[in-house]
Amino acid sequence: MNHRLATFLGIAALLALIVVILLAPAPAAAQAQKAAPKAAASTKPWTAPRTPDGQPDLQGYWTNNSYTPLERPNGVTKDFYTPAELEEANKKAAEREEEQTAPGTVADVHYDFTQFGLDRSQTRLTGNLRTSVIVEPANGKLPPVTSEGQKRAADRAAERKKQGAQYDQVQNIPLGSRCVYSNAGPPMLPPGYNPAYEILQSKDTVTILIEMLHEARVIPLDGRPHAPEGYRSWLGDSRGHWEGDTLVVETTNFNDKAAFRGASENMKVIERFTRVSDDAIRYEFTVHDPSTWEIPWKGEMPFVKINGPVFEHACHEGNYGVANTLKAVRMEEKKAAEDAAKKAGSK
């Protein structure tokens, strides 16, 4: 069964790779230092198909799979790569990602990211020419952190330190390894693997199925207010409405544990989904959290079509990694204690 799935996914990935279409608008030299244009002026306006309820149809299987970093790398001064530069940047990023233990060494472990589908090569890349996801501030970097934000970051670090070392207890292990929280957001940034999404629409909801950790964001469109402040969650509480052909989603009610890039639980994220072609959705988001950043900041990236279906990612249920890591560390501690006792005894 697993082989069949692997073959199936392999074929899907190959098909996806064959249909490589570059999405982001070609940069004009004069615009290089300014915020990017929404769409190249020469592009014909796309009329989004409609659902039976008459709403713009965003339904289907999508991915935001890319190596585009959230913040523009140091030394890169332009908004967009050329296709050749993107290819080069992706190649370098892929090499970094695939770099594992050195073959033939004692530390060598057979853990091939490509083989286990834990790298970005399994799914079509979006072909985003942007040098960073962040488009505002114009330098592609997160805005300055407020003094309150800095204090919170220091407090959180101190709290973590009090909990002990990373492998003293499961709670100290990063959230992603524990299958608790990933990049599902919002904002929905590309995860390292499992970058598949499905959008399903009915008259008064848009549902976004996120492959990673089998999350579903059911977004009401009926104008209801947000859940009361007492309700807090990892993915927040989302409300949507249509502005022309754009789905606008406002999300609040985050918990203080997700701490997205140091954000507080008062973070508010506005997302805008616009179908710009048969093959792509333009995804824009703005992060508002005045207690963390001096100004709001904005990101943009495409979601592009992939073949479905999205399979169940039972991450926690199959999480042998956490138990095995903790076991290994306990064994090492035991051995170290025994060695120390021997040494003391032989003196």
Add this chain to the structure above:
Amino acid sequence: MRTRCVSSIIVAAGLFLGIITVFGQAARAPAQTPAQAPAYRAPRTKDGKPNLSGVWQGVNEAYWDIEAHSAAPGPFWQLGAAYSVAPGVGIVEGGKIPYKPEALEKKKQNFANRMSLDPETKCYLPGVPRAMYMPYPFQIVQSTKQIMMVFEFAGALRTIYMADQTEAPADSWMGWSNGRWEGETLVIDTTGFNDLSWFDRAGNFHSDALHVVERLTAIDADHLNYEATIEDPNVFTRPWKISMPLYRRIEKNAQILEYKCVEFAEDLIYGQLRKVPLK
């Protein structure tokens, strides 16, 4: 994987036995399912299908035990009456699950060791049909080619393929569901299960040969009739049925909230691996 032919014969035989059972035990059938109401015509979606969208919840005690059971103390005396077992008449038509003898032994073992074996305690995906009557709401999101069920508990999900149907590409906790409309009724055929989920907290279980056929029919604006035929020749002597109503959560602000329980189960699963182990 069994051939379709064998499956159909088993289903046919099972249905026949089922009919006899129903007639023979009509007087003892659980009283939970409302009597067949006069045909109700559900509101339609724009594409003309019965609209079952909404937030729903089973309201019964089957999550403790799908068979009839008495009130009982909970597993930890510290929790007192707050977490003791609520009595229930059960949702199994005919009253008893037709276990094979060796499977009944395993069920008893499961029950005896339920606090360490029940996947619910570990925040594992609940499987089907268990997800449908846990004490949490779920939402039906209805589109044309697919219908999705989004459950509060563990963020469980089911995608029901109404078009582009395939066989399960691999086994999973929530199974692989293909659906069709039979008049007012949504019929969901689910296979491709692993053998790890349970039916309730009492240790009722299945193998990876589980095949569930569910029928959801609106009986008025705020209630669905839910029936499921459960077939698993490795565990049961014949197919059997459960049935219950599903209630619409009619609160204006009803929504599926996030109930990520992984964190709550981590000390149960990994606590003995702490540097200072939990006792």
